[in-house]
Amino acid sequence: MTDQFRDKIGRGRFGTVFKGKLPDGGLVAVKVLGDPIKLAGEGFVNEINVIARVHHNNVVRLLGVCSEGSHNVLVSDYMPNGSLEEGTKFQPLSLEQLLQVALGTARGIRHLHEGCDSCILHMDIKSQNVLLDHGFVPKVADFGLSKFHNKEGKDSFSMGTPRADLRHVAPEVLSNGLGDVSCRSDVYSFGMLLLEMVEGKWLAESKGKSSSQLYFPMWVYDHLSEGGDLELQNVTQLESAIARKLCVVGLWCIQKSVSERPLMAKVVEMLQTNGDHLQLPPNSFCFPEHVSAKDLQSDSSRQLLIPESVEPSS
Template sequence: MPNGSLDNHIFLKKSRGVSLTWEKLNEIALSIARGIEYLHEGCDVCILHFDIKPQNILLDHHFTPKIADFGLAKFYPKENDFLSISKERGTIGYIAPELISRNFGVISCKSDIYSFGMLILEMAGGRRNSDMRAARSSKAYFPSWVYDRIKAGEDLELLNFTEIDDAIARKLCIIGLWCIQMKPVDRPSMSKVVEMLEGSIDNLQLPPKPFFSSSQQNSMRVIESDSSSELQISESIEE
């Protein structure tokens, strides 16, 4: 694709990608959501992608996104309430908790929605959600930091802001936070996500704060580390 993958344009510190406007970021997020909605609800058999991340979103001449790399995808019969798979799959940093431990819930289309939430939070932040180099900083985990900023009504400290840009950024962050709720049942469906992206931020409420305490994050890292040898990942853990 002529404009490469989305990560080349949202992580600008590590690339020479074109700086995308907030309106374009919103359009890209909405197009990705509609694509996932089609996979989940528009086909005769629901298709779970299991590896939604910036590297797997390709951009054409007009920056219209295309979901790529279906190597981990699996059919999901619509009459089922859950999916049984023999191995964890996905990319660490985007993988839903229930794919690491069934104690968090059952595997379903909500697993892709978690990954999408992490994706749009990175789009809004212009950075990786986890930055271990900032381990002693409140910004080490972007979803936790941005949740606290929005709840307090504080400035998001993001780049190139106008009042309209601020509304778009807050909307993307709030929707992302809904998508990364730890229990799958608490996440919206992708059709609901599309509806939220098409609507105004005035219609959105901040969700409960997800699984963010430092002790819980450390526990998740241990689980991820123990499971990493079984994960079918297409990039290194540092990415």
């Protein structure tokens, strides 16, 4: 199927992904997990448990599973446009396309939270785990860190040391004193994803500006709260409105207080509404005291803008 694993198309936390072809000519993605991959067994079981029970247009579809010796393999639909992270900081996609990707991703996460027998927490929402099909329809993928909890029970659970990308991890996941881990922890990660979408456009337009001292969410909050714009050049009025909407929704999602964040059903509603009616949330920026700006930057495949002058606070 993979011609001796000849065409590697990606590598995730739990395995390496290869391009494959079925006998009928259909293309597939083959994720191979084995002993060399840390926590491969746990990731393999989690992915099967999650994907096998989820059927939604915005969640990647599992086509097959193979376990042979120490090697575990997952076969899913091939996504010809790769992940949202690929490319040059989202520049290939227009703001209109990014809005549709954001909306589809939000619908996929909402389905995980509300549309299954058990609430499924993804726990690793980031651009690398949003795949794009031939029509740029987003598919939420990579469920190696996912967690289940009963809808009838508490809307939270305890969690060990996080292994997700620290840039997108909610404060309560990193520190027990900041609240319970819940579906709103995924909301936080999704909010960071929305802000990164606009940040990629902003960085492309900020040539000559010193960005190393700027933390984009804080910068954009200050600008919007003072009535300013996002300083995007060569964009239409509609595109400017879309950028503002993505930022405002993202800022609501990354509120430090868990109860201040909207549920994903509300996030979908906000992304569908007229952005002019969306109000900015309260100002809420801080880092858990045991996580430094250096830690957040070191876990990134692209630079996350953290202000050097900001000290982690509780």
